[in-house]
Amino acid sequence: MTSPIPAQGTVPEPTAPAPAFDAARTRAAFDALTPEVMRRRGSLKWSMYSGDVIGAWVAEMDLGTAPSVTDVIQRAVTDGSYGYMAPETAWAARAEAARFQAEEFGWQVSVDDVSLLPDVLSALGAVIAHHTRAGSPVIVPTPAYMPFLSIPALYGRECVQVPALSRAGGTGAPRWELDLDGIDAAMAAGGGLLVLCNPWNPVGRVLSAAELDAVAELSARHHVPVFADEIHSSLILDAQATHIPYASRPAADPDLTFTATAASKGWNIPGLKCAQLIASGGARRAWDANARCRYLANETAALGAQAAVAALRDGREWNACVREYVHANAVLVAQALDGVDGVELTVPSGTYLAWLDCSGLPLPDGVSPAEFFRREPGVAMNDGAAFGSGYEACCRLNLATGRGIEELTVQRLVDAVSRLRG
Known part of the structure; x- marks a missing residue:
């Protein structure tokens, strides 16, 4: 039996002031x-x-x-704090994830729509297993993060690769674009899920609003869910680029949208095992109704949740x-x-x-x-x-x-x- 989540309220304040950040010393x-x-x-x-x-x-x-994350880890060692996660810690991690989305990307997320889980790949596995048509293929634009190509087979699914379009950019460098016609065809042929990586590992593209809207239109027309991997959203390098959460677009159907993210890339804490699955509408109801999906929260590390709070709140x-x-x-x-x-x-x-x-x-x-x-x-x-x-x-x-x-x-x-x- 899982512990109840505290009622929505103010995110708990840290027990100690965040360490001062020194940019010159860090560089x-x-x-x-x-x-x-x-x-x-x-x-x-x-x-x-x-x-x-x-x-x-x-x-x-x-x-x-970040120093704020290091401080949390050092405090856990000093205090011998290696136990199971308290409800307040889970709440704080979920609330900070929601606040980060609002403050950084303008996406208003309810804390109730945020679930904790160990990593993005466990979220993908759960979505394939429990929220797509039985036996339906998984559509993956390529080049793609390697596990996206192998995980579908673990669930008895075919992986349909849709190679990207590579065009010359303004400086002659290649510009990678989604092959929307190819995705359309794969959905029409029975594809049951689209994996959308934004920012795009490995080519580093930050997808535009127009591209995201086009994907949303295809998803709605074919009634195909979209799994948006946005784990690199906190790593926008180009001052001219802006990360836009797929689920924040008006055309993205909340019944067909799952977003996975984490502090693991932007703050370099992948081994601490705390990611977030954001879903609303029908997707949220389906996630909460599935026992296996709900149980993933119990596989999240307490120290990882504490580190995520420290990163998102004090490590920017x-x-x-x-x-x-x-x-x-x-x-x-x-x-x-x-x-x-x-x-x-x-x-x-x-x-x-x-x-x-x-x-x-x-x-x-x-x-x-x-x-x-x-x-x-x-x-x-x-x-x-x-x-x-x-x-x-x-x-x-x-x-x-x-x-x-x-x-x-x-x-x-x-x-x-x-x-x-x-």
Whole structure:
């Protein structure tokens, strides 16, 4: 039996003042990072490959987390607070998630429409299993976050890939767009769910209002639910870009819309296991009526919920500093790769992930770009083949690292291409 959620009211105030944020000190700490420091930390990103290999693949940051989050974690250690989640903690995490959406994106969300769960992928699994037509395919625009392509099979579902349209942007760089005709056709053919990633991992697009409205029109016409993964919404890098929650659009049917988000990317706390599922209308009623969906709240970590509150309430200055820093890394990489024959870079407007099309490189037969760059200059990136059919010549590069590491990374890439052509 789960504990009742307290009546709606004021979000509980922190028991201690938030640590003061020092932007200059934070940037200096980022600049001080080295590969040796990162290897000593022992994360998967830096320990998967032995030797002098830069970890630039897994979607986590090398930049630590906000002081407000660190303070919460340190307090838990000092107090020996490792128990189950109190109702007040759950309420605070849900309320802060709702407040963040309102203050950052202008989306008014009721706390009653927010559920806690361990991560975005558990939300996707629950939506596929319990809120789509039995046996119906799952539609995924590609290139796509890798688990979106494999999770449908765990539920006996086909994954229908709809490749994106790649057009030349204003600077000649590629601009990735949803293939709305392809999505329309997949829905008409019986697709039971559309997975919409915005901002778009791995190409870093921040979808426009017009694109979101077009998706909403298709969803309503075919009566196909939309699962909106907005976990990177707190990582908008381009000052000209604005994140628009899909569910905030007037045409998005609340009976057909599930939004998943978390502080895990924007504040670098994926291991603390606290995400949020936002749904209203018929989607909320269906979620609350399903015992398995409701039970996911019990799998959320109490410390993760406390960290989410600290991040969303007191960690926004740190997040802004990170976005500025990662954007500068993106500019650095773009400048270094400009004119490098055979490599085409998509600079992200959102997320800390860059997309490299290496189809112009004269690689040995059977060697992917990711394998080449990991083996030759020692830069581990994600293999494009994992993001969907047709992207075998691409790589995903993680930009969320210290400036010195980024400089070393891009120098290794440039030198490797030069040797390949020389």
